[in-house]
Amino acid sequence: xxxxxxxxxxxxxxxxxxxxxxxxxxxxxxxxxxxxxxxxxxxxxxxxxxxxxxxxxxxxxxxxxxxxxxxxxxxxxxxxxxxxxxxxxxxxxxxxxxxxxxxxxxxxxxxxxxxxxxxxxxxxxxxxxxxxxxxxxxxxxxxxxxxxxxxxxxxxxxxxxxxxxxxxxxxxxxxxxxxxxxxxxxxxxxxxxxxxxxxxxxxxxxxxxxxxxxxxxxxxxxxxxxxxxxxxxxxxxxxxxxxxxxxxxxxxxxxxxxxxxxxxxxxxxxxxxxxxxxxxxxxxxxxxxxxxxxxxxxxxxxxxxxxxxxxxxxxxxxxxxxxxxxxxxxxxxxxxxxxxxxxxxxxxxxxxxxxxxxxxxxxxxxxxxxxxxxxxxxxxxxxxxxxxxxxxxxxxxxxxxxxxxxxxxxxxxxxxxxxxxxxxxxxxxxxxxxxxxxxxxxxxxxxxxxxxxxxxxxxxxxxxxxxxxxxxxxxxxxxxxxxxxxxxxxxxxxxxxxxxxx
Amino acid sequence: xxxxxxxxxxxxxxxxxxxxxxxxxxxxxxxxxxxxxxxxxxxxxxxxxxxxxxxxxxxxxxxxxxxxxxxxxxxxxxxxxxxxxxxxxxxxxxxxxxxxxxxxxxxxxxxxxxxxxxxxxxxxxxxxxxxxxxxxxxxxxxxxxxxxxxxxxxxxxxxxxxxxxxxxxxxxxxxxxxxxxxxxxxxxxxxxxxxxxxxxxxxxxxxxxxxxxxxxxxxxxxxxxxxxxxxxxxxxxxxxxxxxxxxxxxxxxxxxxxxxxxxxxxxxxxxxxxxxxxx
Numbered sequence: 001x002x003x004x005x006x007x008x009x010x011x012x013x014x015x016x017x018x019x020x021x022x023x024x025x026x027x028x029x030x031x032x033x034x035x036x037x038x039x040x041x042x043x044x045x046x047x048x049x050x051x052x053x054x055x056x057x058x059x060x061x062x063x064x065x066x067x068x069x070x071x072x073x074x075x076x077x078x079x080x081x082x083x084x085x086x087x088x089x090x091x092x093x094x095x096x097x098x099x100x101x102x103x104x105x106x107x108x109x110x111x112x113x114x115x116x117x118x119x120x121x122x123x124x125x126x127x128x129x130x131x132x133x134x135x136x137x138x139x140x141x142x143x144x145x146x147x148x149x150x151x152x153x154x155x156x157x158x159x160x161x162x163x164x165x166x167x168x169x170x171x172x173x174x175x176x177x178x179x180x181x182x183x184x185x186x187x188x189x190x191x192x193x194x195x196x197x198x199x200x201x202x203x204x205x206x207x208x209x210x211x212x213x214x215x216x217x218x219x220x221x222x223x224x225x226x227x228x229x230x231x232x233x234x235x236x237x238x239x240x241x242x243x244x245x246x247x248x249x250x251x252x253x254x255x256x257x258x259x260x261x262x263x264x265x266x267x268x269x270x271x272x273x274x275x276x277x278x279x280x281x282x283x284x285x286x287x288x289x290x291x292x293x294x295x296x297x298x299x300x301x302x303x304x305x306x307x308x309x310x311x312x313x314x315x316x317x318x319x320x321x322x323x324x325x326x327x328x329x330x331x332x333x334x335x336x337x338x339x340x341x342x343x344x345x346x347x348x349x350x351x352x353x354x355x356x357x358x359x360x361x362x363x364x365x366x367x368x369x370x371x372x373x374x375x376x377x378x379x380x381x382x383x384x385x386x387x388x389x390x391x392x393x394x395x396x397x398x399x400x401x402x403x404x405x406x407x408x409x410x411x412x413x414x415x416x417x418x419x420x421x422x423x424x425x426x427x428x429x430x431x432x433x434x435x436x437x438x439x440x441x442x443x444x445x446x447x448x449x450x451x452x453x454x455x456x457x458x459x460x461x462x463x464x465x466x467x468x469x470x471x472x473x474x475x476x477x478x479x480x481x482x483x484x485x486x487x488x489x490x491x492x493x494x495x496x497x498x499x500x501x502x
Numbered sequence: 503x504x505x506x507x508x509x510x511x512x513x514x515x516x517x518x519x520x521x522x523x524x525x526x527x528x529x530x531x532x533x534x535x536x537x538x539x540x541x542x543x544x545x546x547x548x549x550x551x552x553x554x555x556x557x558x559x560x561x562x563x564x565x566x567x568x569x570x571x572x573x574x575x576x577x578x579x580x581x582x583x584x585x586x587x588x589x590x591x592x593x594x595x596x597x598x599x600x601x602x603x604x605x606x607x608x609x610x611x612x613x614x615x616x617x618x619x620x621x622x623x624x625x626x627x628x629x630x631x632x633x634x635x636x637x638x639x640x641x642x643x644x645x646x647x648x649x650x651x652x653x654x655x656x657x658x659x660x661x662x663x664x665x666x667x668x669x670x671x672x673x674x675x676x677x678x679x680x681x682x683x684x685x686x687x688x689x690x691x692x693x694x695x696x697x698x699x700x701x702x703x704x705x706x707x708x709x710x711x712x713x714x715x716x717x718x719x720x721x722x723x724x725x726x727x728x729x730x731x732x733x734x735x736x737x738x739x740x741x742x743x744x745x746x747x748x749x750x751x752x753x754x755x756x757x758x759x760x761x762x763x764x765x766x767x768x769x770x771x772x773x774x775x776x777x778x779x780x781x
Contacts, residue, residue, distance in 0.1 A: 022768045025764075025765075025768075026765045026766070026767075026768065028765075029761050029762075029764040029765035030761075030765045032761050032764075032765075033758065033761035033762060033765060036757060036758065036761060037584070037758075040577070040580060043570045043577065044574075044577040044580075044581065046570070046571055047571055047573065047574045047577050048574050048577075050571045050572060050574075051572075054572075446726075446727055447575065447728055447729070448575035448578050448579060448728045448729055448731060448736075448739075449574055449575055449729060450727075
């Protein structure tokens with residue numbers, strides 16, 4: 001055996017061992033690859049399951065054309081077109097009430113039964129009142145006559161006083177004038193004499209030859225007057241003049257005083273006379289009493305009629321009791337005790353609607369009324385009136401007589417259809433974002449997972465809408481589009497969706 | 503000493519070569535915020551340099567979970583890639599192997615011309631033949647189907663070339679001995695040719711796998727429906743800002759190739775060595 005022979009088997013064994021190792025390594029990685037593919041398969045399933053859970057489910061509807069129907073509903077009540085008030089005399093005790101609110105009554109049917117004793121008491125009271133007033137009037141009449149006579153006497157006396165005052169004052173004034181005239185005449189005389197005396201004095205002073213003359217003149221028969229005598233004479237005339245002047249002044253003052261007194265006393269007498277002639281304030285108490293008496297008589301007639309009818313208050317017309325404002329044991333008042341609708345005048349339905357609905361209701365529209373177990377169609381809206389606040393409107397619908405009873409509640413439906421819109425969607429399909437309105441339509445998109453439904457956002461303009469549908473307008477729509485009406489979770493534009501088959 | 507130095511140099515080069523995979527692993531475990539911070543220069547007009555953490559500061563499995571549970575399209579593309587690759591490899595085993603055996607073991611008129619054709623077609627890049635392929639596939643109404651990618655792959659020339667070299671290396675005497683023993687040609691092919699040429703077959707399969715798994719041009723050109731796209735077209739669809747998800751998807755995409763390479767590494771070495779020796 002050579003060395004080479006022994007090395008040969010070792011090398012072959014080593015080679016075989018290496019090959020075995022390589023094969024084992026290769027098998028290991030192949031198993032790893034198989035395991036890896038198995039894991040990927042499991043995660044493929046898990047990913048699909050997770051995707052099916054997270055994908056949004058959507059309800060869709062075809063975009064179609066339709067008319068938008070606006071139904072305005074409002075609850076209201078039936079009211080009478082005419083209501084009659086049943087008024088009776090006040091302060092009469094009510095013995096019984098024969099009707100209740102909402103009850104139908106025939107013409108002449110008993111509404112209230114009043115207490116006869118109370119009526120009789122009222123009648124007696126009224127009679128007493130009438131009597132009292134009549135006596136008052138009588139007393140007033142008597143008193144007025146005495147007053148008239150007294151007044152005439154006062155007038156006559158005032159007149160007499162006035163005339164006497166005038167006479168006396170005129171006489172006094174005449175005397176004063178006379179005395180004044182006399183004083184004036186005396187003054188003139190004195191002035192004349194003074195003037196003469198002064199002239200003589202002047203002459204005596206100027207011409208001595210005339211001195212004798214002057215003396216002679218001064219003392220006639222004495223021969224030639226003295227200058228001193230002339231002076232004294234002049235002084236004397238001066239004094240006389242001054243005295244006359246003073247007297248004149250006094251007379252003037254006396255006249256003035258007399259005139260003033262005349263004026264004052266005449267004025268006072270005139271006022272007294274005027275006061276006496278002043279008419280007295282008219283006293284209409286008697287007339288008022290008379291009117292009151294007439295009222296009482298009218299009331300008395302009513303009470304007597306009421307007593308004749310044995311205290312029965314009946315309905316004037318056939319209708320329905322719409323209001324009962326009294327009760328047994330109370331006394332009647334001067335307001336209506338009972339209100340009854342006049343059936344002959346018909347009824348109307350009245351309801352309030354909001355401002356946003358008023359554009360769909362106008363006078364002349366057809367309306368339908370529903371009440372418990374009853375529906376009346378082909379009614380007509382008679383009026384739509386704005387309320388005080390401008391936010392609500394009152395709608396009236398005229399009714400036939402036999403359709404409803406007053407006081408009954410009913411629901412009005414007014415339906416108005418618009419023109420046909422080419423694109424309408426359910427209201428649930430409309431979405432709002434940044435003050436813009438849009439819808440989500442379904443698009444088919446070629447994705448890695450195949451043909452998938454994807455939500456596409458389309459901005460729209462709402463033309464009209466009711467509680468169910470909205471008419472929209474958009475350039476990106478066509479009649480084949482399907483709009484997403486509802487989803488089980490939030491859906492964004494571009495997101496995959498799954499359609500729920502209806 | 504010399505051996506250590508060589509080892510060191512090789513280790514450095516290997517580290518540089520492996521570094522992208524390390525970046526991949528690290529990026530896969532980073533959250534979006536950390537990735538945004540590191541890759542900010544990439545997304546902000548190229549100012550500054552990218553920073554990278556080998557070990558993430560805030561590791562997370564969020565991207566992995568998102569890929570494995572929240573991305574069904576990834577798995578759709580993954581199985582498309584598997585389908586394409588398996589069909590092509592299967593087809594190459596059927597047609598390529600037999601073509602290589604025929605070229606290697608038999609003499610017939612025009613053999614050299616056919617062989618030259620194979621060489622010429624192997625040398626041509628896809629861009630040269632894509633228009634003719636497009637027209638042929640369109641006339642056959644195979645556009646937008648997986649067959650548009652699979653059929654050209656099945657009849658690829660490169661695997662034939664690899665297997666031809668190995669079949670040529672089988673000694674004639676063994677074949678003749680089998681003939682003398684009464685084996686038919688098909689029996690000889692199955693019992694002698696396949697086992698003796700297995701190294702070449704497996705190496706061509708490994709190389710073909712790597713080529714098919716990473717195929718981009720043919721799917722991009724011939725497949726319009728996204729549901730037929732292979733995994734190689736998934737990464738370009740990932741939008742910016744999902745870098746972590748992209749890293750995860752990249753790693754998942756490269757793992758099968760790593761498995762296949764490691765399992766067929768020896769045969770690949772033999773194939774390359776054989777080709778080099780023949781040259």
